[in-house]
Amino acid sequence: MREEPEARDEPGARGEQVLRSTRVVTPEGERGASVAVRGGTITAVLPYDAPVPDGALLTDLGDDVLLPGLVDTHVHVNDPGRTEWEGFATATAAAVAGGITTLVDMPLNSIPPTTSAAHLEVKRAAARGRVHTDTGFWGGAVPGNAGDLRPLHDAGVFGFKCFLLPSGVDEFPQLDAEELAAALAELTRFDGLLIVHAEDPGLIGDAPQQAGPKYADFLASRPAAAEDAAVAGLIALARRFGARVHILHLSSASALPMIAAARAEGVRLTVETCPHFLTLTAEEVPDGATEFKCCPPIREAANQDALWQALADGVVDCVVSDHSPSTIALKAKDTGDFAAAWGGISSLQLGLSAVWTEARRRGHGLADVARWMSAGPARLAGLDGVKGAIAAGHDADFAVLAPERTFTVDPARLHHRNPVTAYAGRTLHGVVRAAYLRGALVARDGELTAQAAKKPAGRLIERPAGGSSR
Template sequence: MELGSLVGAVRSKRVLFADGVRPAVVVIKDGKIHQILSDGALEEVGCEVWDVGDSVLMPGIVDCHVHVNEPGRTSWEGFWTATRAAAAGGVTTIVDMPLNSIPPTTTLKNLQEKLKEATGKCFVDTAFWGGVIPGNQLELRPMIQAGVVGFKCFLIHSGVDEFPHVADSDLHTAMKQLQGTGGVLLFHAEKDVHEKPEETADSCRYSTFLQSRPDIMEVEAIRMVTHLCLQYRVRCHIVHLSSAEPLKLIEEARQAGAPLTVETTHHYLNLCAESIPAGATQFKCCPPIRSSANQEQLWSALKRGLIDMVVSDHSPCTPDLKKLDCGDFMQAWGGISSLQFGLPLFWGSASKRGFQLPDVVRFLSREPAQLSSLGNRKGRLACGFDADLVIWDPEREFEIKETNIHHRNKLTPYLGLTLRGLVRATVLGGRLVYKDGCFHPQPLGRLLLITEEDRKHKKTL
């Protein structure tokens, strides 16, 4: 099968459905899944069949937490490089965060500028979050009508001055604007409610940084979010949960009827504080990577359904901003690049803890699509859904080297690691866009603007 080819049908002995794994043939027509046939019904296909043997065939991954940074900070990342990395990792849809681009996606005009910059540069489908900042409440409904998925806000300094954090009054105003729209509000759930570490503490030690962002910051932020969610009944979502301590609050809020969802990230499920060397600022992110005991509680919460999905929170920067020359955790940029490697990161760790292949679809494809109001066309192998597919070998190991990283900047804490689960090929809308390290030369991804019908579907599921 040649890159860029229209795929008529794909046959695999291991096709991932919500209810299990079985041999099947997925037939594609006009960019959609047309039929799903049993493995013995090849005579009914009526077109060329691409047989991928024992390789797993599943819906493309939906990564709903990606910082592309274009326009304004394209030296950090851009649509061309980010979406190529996505395609190489089996990610067929990303949702771009409203920061760290300049301007941020906080007004209708800024959204239009973002769309203009993204046009013709995306190798996978791309949707967009808007942002809630102080004073932009009258921009929210126009941005919803223009097609943003929803909005993100910070309860603490965001790391960039052009995206200020909100106060309680801003949140109440935003919630009122979002009522009845079907929109979702995402929270970076940390609040400044603790004493800072002593200035004499060694800033090159990871423990110093960890002490500066204790669990109580997430606990108190999530306590506030759950109250707002129950008060206004607006869909709320906790991004990148790192601490297991707020899980009880989340569980109680859901039992009380709060429309609340939660994500965690690959770095919180794979990295632990005890293993981070002094000065290794490539491991810095906010909230911080916590203890191995905390990590196991996150895995347990994922198994229980308290955490709904796993995303990358791909937040790259130029290497100089990581301050590797001095190893100062307090001064370094907080963000980890992993967009390309989410599938093997998740599978390698999840399979050791009793998770099964269909869980990969649930946590990496179906639930992120649902959050993003794309659940009526992404994240499932079903007739009428987009023919976005990833073909991968769960048993195959590979080493992460700079030469096989497609993000713009190659700095990542995963450099040199051997992962299990190699992506062989990615199909987007029925076309082969990535295969065995090679890309279709032209970006074929679409810009996805969410419609009222998409939001209605989300509310009825």
Template sequence: MLDLVFKAPRVITVVGEVARSIGVQDGKIVAIEPLEAGLEAEQVVQLRDDEVLLPGLVDTHVHINEPGRTEWEGFHSATRAAAAGGVTTVIDMPLNSIPPTTTVEALAVKRQAAEGNVFVDTGFWGGAVPDNLDQLRPLHDAGVFGFKCFLLHSGVDEFPHLNTKQMEEALQHMHDFGALMIVHAENSDAIDRAPSAEGERYRKFLASRPRGAENMAIAEVIEAARYTRARVHVLHLSSSDALPMLASARRDGVLITVETCPHYLSFSSELIPDGATQFKCCPPIRESGNRDLLWQGLKDGIIDCIVSDHSPSTPDLKRFDIGDFGVAWGGISSLQLGLPAIWTQAKVRGFSLVDVTEWMAARTARLAGLARKGRIALGYDADFCLFAPDEASVVDASKLYHRHAVTPYEGLPLAGVVRRTWLRGEPLDLTEGAVPRGRLLSRGDA
């Protein structure tokens, strides 16, 4: 007698979309059998014909901001939103919390804030800044999943950026203990020389963050990784120009991976209204032709995965009162919406749910080294998302679980609805007052 059985005419497994019965015991997947197999359990979930059982998504790029800027977002609200969006594992970025996660002591502060306050399993990235080289190995040993650095001002003064030499020094150090460096790749000199971003015009903001700034920084990252033989990951790729050199670097054996985000795959700069600062992010949303080439990069396997880069703030920091892109906070709020946003665009381009879960679950889990997340396979955690791909909805930001009702997806019709989420075989209760049951993860957790 198993704890739970799913009878699913459509389920995404490692062999594709098939009809299967999935058996769960003690929070693990212990049986994957033909649909008609007589698996018995205390609880049986029979999927409807319009539902597909997906692995729980893994979002490795989330700014939760607690402690220090919990009024922007927090562990309770962010992980509740994640669960509502079918995300069962998140990895928190080392900024914009105060203190940033750049020391073992700061990691302990963050873990204390998260303990008992997360609806989904939650891990942490460490930060690489100019004065913490001696903290990298202790943070690694304390369980962070890798280290984030910026190559230009991060947006917050307490998380300073690395120059190219400092990045190489950090990579050489990380190579000794096999750590991963994840990089916000924009070249500060190129942006300093670009036009000012001030004002309401989105085209002016776009010109202030040119593709060349991204391309130059990614070239620097590639050569640093080539020289040090360290593992690197390029965050939130927006410039399709960089795809050929990323592909070339991989052919040369450089250990580099790359992600992009739903907003770069959903929106285009031509349709962003002036003053609509809810669309501001760095690097920026670019032209429709660029968006199409990013989709081609996914198809070609150059882009590995899709993550939210959920980076909210309080509404006043978006400066809707003046609509000035030069002073508004740069960040997109979308953690709950990633799956339907990507499915809306993917289905019209001929991609399948198998593709989507590979980009948003399997490969993100692999990036973070989570050996039991991101797939429906024997021995994996029983993390599931029940998804209705043919049901449509219109985004109402006031009904999202994000702390603030601000998102560029407001009013947008999206394909696909997450109907239910399970974490280690238990359905997640997201009602007001529900007790969070997520766990805190450390690198190396089996």
């Protein structure tokens, strides 16, 4: 046996290795364990004091918590075409520094958008050899591309995103009611998954649209009723077609009762929310602080309480970042005008710590966080057989967390391409000490390892054959 508790810059042993911690989060809960790995795969989860095989590399993590690597199914990488906003290299470096080992890229904000198999190949070419996480892709459903949906599905996308109102970029237009029904009808032919930005365009259009720096004015322009109406319409369509529908970035807690009722009825509906909806509140957003702008918006504290309860009750399936970065100029920081600013929260590197900070305050454990941020997204993407759990047969993807250590967010120290985030200056619990991808150490104490920086270890991944969520 070789033991190397401190010098761990190597990407991982090709032979057998064992990671030992007094706190390992498994699907059965948290316990002391030794996790055996060979060839990038977990071979066994053993008792803490199990003998280490001769020749195996032991990494003793002490009391740091070994979590399954996070899976983030809602990331806007914006590459190619808008790489001044982000990019595969910076996004995936930020991800592993924050404990995320698998992500799925959204089909818009890149040029071209991922709306055809040919465009998917452009996206893959831009990502190949540059990703520090395993990286997959969503396709897009836009007007006129119904014939592209099956080829995209066959090419391995995980599902199809659409908007019900303008997306913010001209090359990815929204679907009207007729186009939405046609897209769902096509997806049911091969049991494809539709993921939806759910806000009703009519109710948004009727809401007061007041430019300026007041957050209350921006919040009034994106009422919860617009989310509720859109969710109700999607439930009706999912019921009508027997289709799989996923609600993206739910912020309106008033939609939760109808979601729970539909799921109890057997409607094939899944739902996500985001760290910013769980950790930030409208009451604390300063006027002019456009780094807090996102759509749908951050709502009031009482709304946040209901979202946490829905997570605890299993009504909301997962927590993902919706990392939607832009340049500082597009955030209109010079004027503080919420109407003019790009809508999106930069949080890819911070989601685990942000959610854990609030979860621990509310009495939740790290097993809950792993269920929401690793197992749940993996299940959504059909990856739950290989990602999202510390269990034999799964990829050896891990995040190592010092849960009681704190840090204060300095945007300049993040790997995001642009140093702007709504979490700036916040003190968060939970320092990500390391990340492993298929047994390879790829990040430590917020930085890429030398080997990972030289040769990114991430792979481009596809939807598993027959993979589905609910």
